[in-house]
Amino acid sequence: MHDLPVASRQCSLHMYPSG
16 A cells, blocks of 8 residues: 555554564
8 A cells, every 4th residue: 555665664663663
């Protein structure tokens, strides 16, 4: 759904917190 690398990163932060 997220084709943009930036959006993926932002979403990944609150959607897939791997840190």
